[in-house]
Amino acid sequence: MTRLAVDWTRCDGHGLCARLLSESITLDEWGFPILTDAPVDEDAARTAVSVCPALALRIEHPARTA
Numbered sequence: 001m002t003r004l005a006v007d008w009t010r011c012d013g014h015g016l017c018a019r020l021l022s023e024s025i026t027l028d029e030w031g032f033p034i035l036t037d038a039p040v041d042e043d044a045a046r047t048a049v050s051v052c053p054a055l056a057l058r059i060e061h062p063a064r065t066a
């Protein structure tokens, strides 16, 4: 299961991620992303991470339990 996280110290509110992942990211009134809890398609997540101009997006994998 793939989830995204935002580094708020980097995010500039470009909104590109929401355009690429409109099912899982919306924008607030200032253009900053709001991530839902919905799992994200891994390929789409990788694309969003690679095009974020502020390098603010990262993929988070849940901790594995034994």
Ligand code: SF4
Binding pocket: 006, 010, 011, 012, 013, 014, 015, 016, 017, 018, 031, 032, 033, 051, 052, 053, 054, 055, 056, 057
């Ligand atoms: S593309 Fe990057 S900088 Fe732009 S809103 Fe999304 S996380 Fe923030």
